[in-house]
Amino acid sequence: MPVRSNPTGRQLRLGAELRKLRERAGLTSTAAAQLLGMKQAQVSNMETGRLGVSAERVRTMACHYDCPDQVLTEAIARMTGDRKRGWWEAYREALSHPLLDLAELEHHAQSLRDSTTARIPGLLQTREYALEIFRQAVIELSPPDIEHRLSFRIKRQAILFREDDPTPYEAIIHEAALRMQVGGSTVTRQQLQHLLDMSERDHITLRAITFDAGAYPGSGQSIHYAHGPVPQLDTVYLDQAHGLAFLDAEAQLHKYRTLFDRVEAVALVPAKTRDLIHTVMREL
Structure with a gap:
């Protein structure tokens, strides 16, 4: 998936919420990448809205980050679903x-x-x-x-x-x-x-x-x-x-x-x- 040059506000917010989940878990982006089997750059690009992420990926990240709030996790996951141009x-x-x-x-x-x-x-x-x-x-x-x-x-x-x-x-x-x-x-x-x-x-x-x-x-x-x-x-x-x-x-x-x-x-x-x-x- 190509890296975006100009993510929208909603894409930026999605990335910011992924970063908050990681930080609440006390993980660095490097440690998170190791848990997820990804490169550190991929994690960073997701958290800055420059790289797309699927709903299933959000759920996987929340699981690895031990996020106890399932309602929040699903709300963040739904932010990935609307790919149509407004x-x-x-x-x-x-x-x-x-x-x-x-x-x-x-x-x-x-x-x-x-x-x-x-x-x-x-x-x-x-x-x-x-x-x-x-x-x-x-x-x-x-x-x-x-x-x-x-x-x-x-x-x-x-x-x-x-x-x-x-x-x-x-x-x-x-x-x-x-x-x-x-x-x-x-x-x-x-x-x-x-x-x-x-x-x-x-x-x-x-x-x-x-x-x-x-x-x-x-x-x-x-x-x-x-x-x-x-x-x-x-x-x-x-x-x-x-x-x-x-x-x-x-x-x-x-x-x-x-x-x-x-x-x-x-x-x-x-x-x-x-x-x-x-x-x-x-x-x-």
């Missing part, structure tokens, strides 16, 4: 690799949670709202770049509209984002109506944080949390000025789970959130 691959020459990794992560997530302060989350943005966001980018984008980013963002939203298994989604949005007139009052009103429409779907939970709530944990950043098939395979992604950052260390996941729970504690319930949105729309 729709996001069509954008590989037009957009940055982290954006493609984001779409892949969302596609496979069991559920998603967002907390935002200044903008409506991308998965809930209308085309007109998103267009204005891209037009106001710090680094001016060309019309073709804007079109690529816009179509990519809209296609990401397809996970919320799947007929058989739409992805469960929770968004916590600060009142500041609801009141900010992105693109003017007409675009903002359309965006708020879209939020109301989406909030009526059974798999979508929309909650708002009012100005009256004051300061709260995580209020200075947008946080995105993707739930995997088991908690160990969850991922946090942060949208920062220099680009997307993906976090999956156990301590980081625990920190952001706790943070989300504290944010939820100060957020309005869905019914009162819809009341707030109606109030903001009347005041436009």
